[in-house]
Amino acid sequence: MRLRVDPVKCQGYAICTEVAARHFTLDDWGFAQALVVDVDEGDVPAVTEAVRECPVRAIRWIDGPATGGPAPRPAPPAV
Numbered sequence: 001m002r003l004r005v006d007p008v009k010c011q012g013y014a015i016c017t018e019v020a021a022r023h024f025t026l027d028d029w030g031f032a033q034a035l036v037v038d039v040d041e042g043d044v045p046a047v048t049e050a051v052r053e054c055p056v057r058a059i060r061w062i063d064g065p066a067t068g069g070p071a072p073r074p075a076p077p078a079v
């Protein structure tokens, strides 16, 4: 499964680097970078916790498990 850090949303709280230290680091400006983009199945729980704990929702799975964020809006009624 693949993950991505949104460099615009990231505010450098560094929670991800504490929760999943092998997968995230901070760059010279203090913003997160993903060290591993393709996450092994065994590491998914730690990275999922980082996704959930990021206060600004800057980390997301590209093709992985749900982030625990708000439920998607229902589809509008058919006309």
Ligand code: SF4
Pocket (backbone or CB within 6 Å): 005, 009, 010, 011, 012, 013, 014, 015, 016, 017, 031, 032, 053, 054, 055, 056, 057, 058, 059
């Ligand atoms: S927890 Fe979120 S805001 Fe904080 S450094 Fe990581 S990605 Fe950036």
